[in-house]
Amino acid sequence: MADISARTSPKPSRSPIEVGVDRIWRFFCSVRAAVAEISFLTLLVLIGTLRGSAVPQWIADAIPATQGFVDRWYAWDVFRSGIFAATLAIIAIAIIVCTLNRVPGIWATISHPKVTTTHGFLRGAETSATFQTAQDSAALTSSVTDLLGKKRFRVLTEKVGDETHIYADKNRMAKLGTFPFHLALILLLVGGIVASVYGFRDQEFIIPEGSRRNVGHGTGLSVELNRFRDTWTEVGIPSQYQSEVTIYDGNTPAKSGSIEVNHPLTYRNATFYQSSFGNAAKMLITDPNGSVLYNDAAEMGIYTLRGNPDAPAGLIRLPEQDVQITIVAPDTNPTSQPQLDQLQLRSGELWVHVEPLGGNVTPINTPMGTGEDGVVITQGQPARVGGLNLTFERETRFTVLQVGYNPGIPIFIIAAFLMVGGLAITFYFPHRRIRGIVTPGPVGATLKLAPLAKRDWSGKRDFFSLLQQAREVIGVQPEVKHPANANDYDYLRNAAT
Amino acid sequence: MDGLVRLSFYLFAASSMALGAAAVCYIVFAVGRVRVLRHAMATDTGMTVTSTSTHVEAGPIGFARWGTMLTAFGAFFATLAVVTRWSAAGHFPLTNMYEFSLVFVAFISWVHLAFERMYRVRQLGAITLTAAFGMTLYIWSLPADMREVNPLIPALQYNSILTFHVGAAVLSYATFTVAFAAAVFYLIAANRDVAWLPSAEMLDDVAFRAITIGFPLFTINLILGSVWAHEAWGTYWQWDPKETAALFTWLVYGVYLHTRTLRGWRGNRSAYILIFGMAATLFTYYGNYFFGGLHAYGGV
Ligand code: HEM
Numbered sequence: 193m194a195d196i197s198a199r200t201s202p203k204p205s206r207s208p209i210e211v212g213v214d215r216i217w218r219f220f221c222s223v224r225a226a227v228a229e230i231s232f233l234t235l236l237v238l239i240g241t242l243r244g245s246a247v248p249q250w251i252a253d254a255i256p257a258t259q260g261f262v263d264r265w266y267a268w269d270v271f272r273s274g275i276f277a278a279t280l281a282i283i284a285i286a287i288i289v290c291t292l293n294r295v296p297g298i299w300a301t302i303s304h305p306k307v308t309t310t311h312g313f314l315r316g317a318e319t320s321a322t323f324q325t326a327q328d329s330a331a332l333t334s335s336v337t338d339l340l341g342k343k344r345f346r347v348l349t350e351k352v353g354d355e356t357h358i359y360a361d362k363n364r365m366a367k368l369g370t371f372p373f374h375l376a377l378i379l380l381l382v383g384g385i386v387a388s389v390y391g392f393r394d395q396e397f398i399i400p401e402g403s404r405r406n407v408g409h410g411t412g413l414s415v416e417l418n419r420f421r422d423t424w425t426e427v428g429i430p431s432q433y434q435s436e437v438t439i440y441d442g443n444t445p446a447k448s449g450s451i452e453v454n455h456p457l458t459y460r461n462a463t464f465y466q467s468s469f470g471n472a473a474k475m476l477i478t479d480p481n482g483s484v485l486y487n488d489a490a491e492m493g494i495y496t497l498r499g500n501p502d503a504p505a506g507l508i509r510l511p512e513q514d515v516q517i518t519i520v521a522p523d524t525n526p527t528s529q530p531q532l533d534q535l536q537l538r539s540g541e542l543w544v545h546v547e548p549l550g551g552n553v554t555p556i557n558t559p560m561g562t563g564e565d566g567v568v569i570t571q572g573q574p575a576r577v578g579g580l581n582l583t584f585e586r587e588t589r590f591t592v593l594q595v596g597y598n599p600g601i602p603i604f605i606i607a608a609f610l611m612v613g614g615l616a617i618t619f620y621f622p623h624r625r626i627r628g629i630v631t632p633g634p635v636g637a638t639l640k641l642a643p644l645a646k647r648d649w650s651g652k653r654d655f656f657s658l659l660q661q662a663r664e665v666i667g668v669q670p671e672v673k674h675p676a677n678a679n680d681y682d683y684l685r686n687a688a689t
Numbered sequence: 690m691d692g693l694v695r696l697s698f699y700l701f702a703a704s705s706m707a708l709g710a711a712a713v714c715y716i717v718f719a720v721g722r723v724r725v726l727r728h729a730m731a732t733d734t735g736m737t738v739t740s741t742s743t744h745v746e747a748g749p750i751g752f753a754r755w756g757t758m759l760t761a762f763g764a765f766f767a768t769l770a771v772v773t774r775w776s777a778a779g780h781f782p783l784t785n786m787y788e789f790s791l792v793f794v795a796f797i798s799w800v801h802l803a804f805e806r807m808y809r810v811r812q813l814g815a816i817t818l819t820a821a822f823g824m825t826l827y828i829w830s831l832p833a834d835m836r837e838v839n840p841l842i843p844a845l846q847y848n849s850i851l852t853f854h855v856g857a858a859v860l861s862y863a864t865f866t867v868a869f870a871a872a873v874f875y876l877i878a879a880n881r882d883v884a885w886l887p888s889a890e891m892l893d894d895v896a897f898r899a900i901t902i903g904f905p906l907f908t909i910n911l912i913l914g915s916v917w918a919h920e921a922w923g924t925y926w927q928w929d930p931k932e933t934a935a936l937f938t939w940l941v942y943g944v945y946l947h948t949r950t951l952r953g954w955r956g957n958r959s960a961y962i963l964i965f966g967m968a969a970t971l972f973t974y975y976g977n978y979f980f981g982g983l984h985a986y987g988g989v
Contacts, residue, residue: 227947227954234940237933244930245979271928384926393924456920463919596924604925608912612905619901647955649894677888 240270373614387600400489546578656683715814747885764798864903
């Protein structure tokens with residue numbers, strides 16, 4: 193067995209590196225170190241929690257000398273600090289090392305437990321029971337192993353001379369329950385890392401009605417806004433708005449549904465939330481040969497131009513043609529100041545300006561004016577601007593969604609089940625072990641049983657309840673050695689009365 | 690006030706009185722009886738010298754029996770109070786401090802009775818029922834308009850997740866309270882010579898068993914909380930103080946579970962950690978008094 197060979201082969205001389213590695217390994221294996229590490233993490237979490245409360249300030253108010261310290265406390269973003277990350281990393285390493293270290297030994301006790309024991313062990317046990325019977329050894333052995341079997345114990349026996357040694361255990365897999373639990377803790381960290389590295393949160397994902405836009409960030413998803421609907425209260429406050437969308441995975445429609453405030457839509461690891469909406473201009477742009485360069489809606493009003501600050505502006509980029517097209521819609525807001533509106537567009541008109549991509553004019557600074565610099569076009573009438581044919585087809589709307597994309601979700605789900613499942617196995621199916629020896633005698637065989645339940649009250653209680661049945665099956669009253677606190681156990685209390 | 694809501698409140702009031710009386714009974718039982726023995730001796734100078742010795746013994750068992758019965762009444766009334774409020778509101782009542790606390794009172798009473806049956810340790814009631822009664826006093830102290838049933842704000846409308854999230858938390862708090870009670874009695878039983886208390890070993894087991902129920906429940910609470918946060922706000926974990934306070938409490942019990950397997954730690958030190966865990970639990974429960982943040986709208 194693994195641990196025996198490890199014990200019996202002490203290397204006579206080891207290099208300092210080996211000794212060092214061994215020390216570090218043993219440090220990580222130790223539960224004592226684990227307690228220290230988790231306690232430290234707990235302390236950090238407490239410090240970080242209190243930072244979100246008035247408690248540090250109370251301290252500073254009570255002891256003014258601590259004000260500087262308290263200020264630094266408030267300034268320290270614990271959960272994004274290096275110390276916090278390092279503590280989590282150490283705990284993760286400790287869990288891995290500790291698991292690797294424990295698995296072989298635990299597996300050995302599960303699959304090949306030592307069956308034989310000694311009279312000294314049974315005599316020294318804090319709790320034990322001795323049945324002095326008139327039966328022969330074989331009959332006694334079979335009645336006790338039958339009983340244990342019926343109680344769902346795994347029973348192993350081994351003949352040593354004329355004695356039979358018994359080892360029985362129940363829920364032997366329980367010891368393994370801590371592994372899924374601890375590994376789930378690591379999975380949570382992995383999930384968190386995956387989410388922050390590969391996931392993203394886009395606060396402003398805009399889709400005009402009838403258009404399809406890529407979610408980007410390597411998701412391979414795109415979303416088409418089929419229809420946007422809004423309802424307004426009498427006083428002009430939007431009461432609810434709703435985007436009817438189709439989500440595409442690559443080029444195949446994967447999911448359709450509607451997104452409302454507080455009713456997000458989720459596909460795979462991406463969740464879409466309704467955030468806002470606005471107006472858009474549906475544009476058709478062709479080159480002089482008539483091939484379509486752009487047939488989509490441009491969202492208006494995400495920004496405005498410096499030179500005409502109250503009117504909604506939009507931007508279309510055509511990288512292949514190396515142009516960017518700035519468009520401005522009429523200023524319809526009655527509260528705007530008219531003197532700032534140089535364009536004085538009427539409803540159904542757009543102001544258009546074409547210039548090379550990457551030119552030295554940022555869109556927001558697009559020069560105003562008409563002629564060379566800008567052209568006013570009318571809805572439905574194609575116009576030639578900067579060598580392109582532009583048509584303003586109609587006004588539509590766009591929706592603003594938020595996108596959360598979290599590829600850590602499957603990992604979190606697995607971790608959640610492993611945690612709860614692991615805890616359930618560990619706690620509700622406790623490992624129970626009993627050792628015993630059947631010794632033949634002149635009158636009849638003697639059975640001596642003892643539970644491995646040191647400092648384990650429930651283990652002893654279960655042993656006593658087993659004795660109750662053993663007494664009936666074997667037909668004699670056992671002589672019981674029990675801990676001082678006899679009153680704690682039903683069996684002993686009943687035996688006393 | 691709607692009729693059912695009013696009935697719920699009266700049931701709560703009945704429960705509060707029963708639990709207060711139960712707490713008194715359990716305390717009388719747990720403290721034990723102090724016997725003062727007086728010895729008188731006549732000396733040869735003609736004086737009489739008296740001396741007294743005190744000696745403590747188990748409290749009258751009748752009080753414990755009354756405690757159990759009153760707790761059962763209290764549990765029953767508190768449960769009815771929850772059920773009537775539930776039917777009045779149309780959803781399980783776990784949306785503000787009044788309702789959490791009412792459900793806690795029902796849970797702690799039942800959990801206490803379950804442990805009392807399982808282990809036959811009635812002394813625990815001196816602490817668990819005091820906690821239950823204390824919580825009813827807290828409910829009395831809350832502003833009266835919380836007794837009304839109000840419509841939920843949109844972010845709280847995810848009913849089933851919300852219910853299981855908060856329900857798991859409140860039930861785990863009840864088991865943590867039992868563990869706390871067992872830890873306190875453990876420290877007395879292990880360090881003082883009090884023959885009438887159950888053995889320290891059993892009390893250690895009571896505390897551990899309570900944690901084996903509470904810790905997984907609290908784990909579920911954290912998991913469902915993050916699922917719910919995702920539904921409502923789009924992120925699983927915000928490092929919001931209420932969340933990190935819960936994480937803190939969870940880690941404290943994690944430390945406890947490890948120390949129990951360590952020689953030299955199991956026993957007194959584990960018991961102290963459970964007492965600290967109770968403080969952490971209170972801190973999480975009453976966190977809204979300390980923090981703003983996303984969880985603040987459930988009302989104080
Ligand atoms: C520092 C890294 C950690 C190490 C090396 C470690 C090690 C261990 C070991 C060896 C056990 C088994 C004890 C036994 O059965 O005798 C254990 C049990 C356990 N640990 Fe950890 N652990 C670590 C972190 C954590 C954390 C962060 C938690 C969560 C709060 C946790 C929760 C548990 C639980 C619930 C048990 C089961 C206790 C029981 O069976 O009674 N562990 N741990």
